[in-house]
Amino acid sequence: MAGRAVQAGAAGADKTIMASTLGLVSAGCVLGAVAVVGHWSTRRRDAIGRPRAFPVWSITLLAVLALAAAVPGAQRRAHEHRLARVAGNLVGHQVAVHCQTTTGAMVDSGAELGYVRFDADGDPEPATTLKRDPCRDLKHYVKGGKAQPSLNEVVAVHVLTHEAMHLRGETNEAWAECEAVQRDALTASLLGASPEQAMALARRYWTAVYPLMPDEYRTTECGPGARLDERLTSAPWAAG
Ligand SMILES: [Zn+2]
Numbered sequence: 173m174a175g176r177a178v179q180a181g182a183a184g185a186d187k188t189i190m191a192s193t194l195g196l197v198s199a200g201c202v203l204g205a206v207a208v209v210g211h212w213s214t215r216r217r218d219a220i221g222r223p224r225a226f227p228v229w230s231i232t233l234l235a236v237l238a239l240a241a242a243v244p245g246a247q248r249r250a251h252e253h254r255l256a257r258v259a260g261n262l263v264g265h266q267v268a269v270h271c272q273t274t275t276g277a278m279v280d281s282g283a284e285l286g287y288v289r290f291d292a293d294g295d296p297e298p299a300t301t302l303k304r305d306p307c308r309d310l311k312h313y314v315k316g317g318k319a320q321p322s323l324n325e326v327v328a329v330h331v332l333t334h335e336a337m338h339l340r341g342e343t344n345e346a347w348a349e350c351e352a353v354q355r356d357a358l359t360a361s362l363l364g365a366s367p368e369q370a371m372a373l374a375r376r377y378w379t380a381v382y383p384l385m386p387d388e389y390r391t392t393e394c395g396p397g398a399r400l401d402e403r404l405t406s407a408p409w410a411a412g
Pocket residue numbers: 178179180334338345348
């Protein structure tokens with residue numbers, strides 16, 4: 173886990189805005205269908221005046237292709253909206269969550285699992301970008317990994333919590349990390365986990381992942397009774 177980073181900050185170009193290839197294919201099919209209908213509408217009779225059949229098969233094929241190509245993008249947006257609702261609950265106001273596209277991941281060399289940009293005044297933009305892998309792991313977690321989540325899914329839930337702490341304005345990595353470990357159970361609950369499942373996830377991150385995080389993300393001030401202990405019932409060291 174060494175070398176893994178969950179960072180805030182302005183890191184490179186926002187690759188999530190790159191249009192997906194499938195989105196372009198879908199749009200191309202729609203335009204193709206419009207062109208086919210347009211062509212037919214201007215030539216509704218042949219050279220000797222007989223009516224020409226509507227190109228139903230061409231239109232049907234293009235419509236099916238357009239829908240098929242649009243499905244992955246629609247699913248990604250639905251997933252992003254769900255994550256945004258969870259993050260917004262943690263932050264206290266509406267925020268956006270962007271999942272890195274496959275195309276974006278192919279040209280991404282950064283090690284961070286997510287990031288929040290801060291403007292020149294030091295205020296966070298109301299949006300975070302999560303890399304493709306944690307977004308995928310969050311999808312698996314939501315779909316049914318709550319009873320026995322993989323370690324990657326545990327980390328992915330935490331990444332969402334961690335970025336939400338940056339969205340609240342926290343710029344210090346160790347403090348954001350400590351604030352996040354005390355809210356991971358809340359994030360898991362908002363994603364559909366039972367109270368027991370949520371607390372188990374928070375404790376697993378605290379015991380199995382937090383100790384291995386780079387120094388920048390850890391502090392001795394984080395823990396039961398320590399200065400950064402907010403005494404939340406969702407903290408992994410909370411009784412019960
Ligand atoms: Zn961070």
